[in-house]
Amino acid sequence: MQLDQAKEKFIQTWGTLGSNWGINRTMAQVHALLLVSPEPLSAEDIMEQLTISRGNANMNIRALIDWGLVYKELKSGERREFFSAEKDMWKVFKQIAKERRKRELEPIFKVLNDISQVEGDPKDPNYQAFVQSIGGIQKFAGQADDFLSKVIKADEHWFFNTLLRFMK
Amino acid sequence: MQLDQAKEKFIQTWGTLGSNWGINRTMAQVHALLLVSPEPLSAEDIMEQLTISRGNANMNIRALIDWGLVYKELKSGERREFFSAEKDMWKVFKQIAKERRKRELEPIFKVLNDISQVEGDPKDPNYQAFVQSIGGIQKFAGQADDFLSKVIKADEHWFFNTLLRFMK
DNA sequence: TTTTATTTTCAATAATTTTTGAAAGTTTAA
DNA sequence: TTAAACTTTCAAAAATTATTGAAAATAAAA
Numbered sequence: 541m542q543l544d545q546a547k548e549k550f551i552q553t554w555g556t557l558g559s560n561w562g563i564n565r566t567m568a569q570v571h572a573l574l575l576v577s578p579e580p581l582s583a584e585d586i587m588e589q590l591t592i593s594r595g596n597a598n599m600n601i602r603a604l605i606d607w608g609l610v611y612k613e614l615k616s617g618e619r620r621e622f623f624s625a626e627k628d629m630w631k632v633f634k635q636i637a638k639e640r641r642k643r644e645l646e647p648i649f650k651v652l653n654d655i656s657q658v659e660g661d662p663k664d665p666n667y668q669a670f671v672q673s674i675g676g677i678q679k680f681a682g683q684a685d686d687f688l689s690k691v692i693k694a695d696e697h698w699f700f701n702t703l704l705r706f707m708k
Numbered sequence: 709m710q711l712d713q714a715k716e717k718f719i720q721t722w723g724t725l726g727s728n729w730g731i732n733r734t735m736a737q738v739h740a741l742l743l744v745s746p747e748p749l750s751a752e753d754i755m756e757q758l759t760i761s762r763g764n765a766n767m768n769i770r771a772l773i774d775w776g777l778v779y780k781e782l783k784s785g786e787r788r789e790f791f792s793a794e795k796d797m798w799k800v801f802k803q804i805a806k807e808r809r810k811r812e813l814e815p816i817f818k819v820l821n822d823i824s825q826v827e828g829d830p831k832d833p834n835y836q837a838f839v840q841s842i843g844g845i846q847k848f849a850g851q852a853d854d855f856l857s858k859v860i861k862a863d864e865h866w867f868f869n870t871l872l873r874f875m876k
Numbered sequence: 877t878t879t880t881a882t883t884t885t886c887a888a889t890a891a892t893t894t895t896t897g898a899a900a901g902t903t904t905a906a
Numbered sequence: 907t908t909a910a911a912c913t914t915t916c917a918a919a920a921a922t923t924a925t926t927g928a929a930a931a932t933a934a935a936a
């Protein structure tokens with residue numbers, strides 16, 4: 541396979557992967573493109589290589605920067621902005637975990653907490669099932685959150701070597 | 709808060725959560741409804757409670773069954789089918805991990821393997837960046853897969869107690 | 877300043893995904 | 907058998923989400 545084909549296939553695959561996980565396809569494609577580019581690219585470069593509009597490129601680049609997955613680079617003597625992606629997959633993973641934790645887990649805790657205050661007849665099976673189910677979810681979410689907070693701080697070598705070995 | 713409101717809020721929240729993770733909103737809502745129902749529900753019940761059409765209910769129930777998150781229950785003397793959800797969150801989590809691993813990780817390995825065979829000039833920085841980036845992703849994906857395969861087999865108590873303690 | 881280069885915004889449009897509902901299919905009971 | 911109860915399918919419609927492109931905003935250079 542030639543480089544161009546391989547690049548194209550990677551960008552498409554990464555885009556599909558993203559959309560399976562609730563991430564806009566183009567955003568994932570921009571990320572993929574930056575992942576395999578040796579040098580930072582300008583908005584123009586990205587527009588051309590992915591054949592997308594200026595507005596689309598801009599929005600998705602900004603979103604990637606918000607997620608902490610892409611960095612803005614300033615080249616001296618150059619007026620326009622250049623962008624590069626974090627290529628260390630462990631860092632990418634931790635950054636996504638961190639952001640999703642903040643953006644999603646936190647709001648869910650709030651809702652779970654609110655609805656677990658539900659009032660009702662303790663003899664009503666609907667009430668019982670509700671309280672029990674929400675309780676189970678709360679407990680799980682709390683444990684998952686503890687685990688995540690540790691993963692976010694962990695070092696890759698420790699995580700995959702030490703931990704994986706411990707897990708037998 | 710009253711039970712009906714709490715239920716409604718839970719169903720909406722679970723639906724939003726699902727769509728953030730690439731799962732159709734209605735599918736997540738059906739799952740939520742079954743999670744908080746003490747008794748299995750019929751398709752008719754689900755249609756009414758979520759005010760969705762028969763076709764929509766049917767499709768999403770089937771999808772949940774495919775994911776192994778919902779079970780079909782047969783009541784003797786009843787002709788229609790009833791459905792119930794797995795309420796143990798650890799099992800739910802493991803089931804989702806198992807399915808996504810099969811549906812997504814496996815195809816990605818295949819693509820990564822194909823494109824890592826790319827031919828090119830070892831002096832070309834584009835080629836170097838590509839090979840290196842894909843290599844890093846492959847390595848990470850392999851380790852993540854090993855980890856996942858262990859999680860899928862793990863017991864909840866062991867995972868959260870023993871492991872969480874070990875992670876300090 | 878004013879001009880020029882570049883980035884951002886956002887209403888309109890396009891593309892995609894989801895939902896509906898009626899018809900076809902299936903299964904059980906009479 | 908035939909009829910009734912229930913489930914599945916799928917083309918059309920609706921809803922949602924993403925994209926465009928041109929105008930407005932911003933920033934640097936002249």
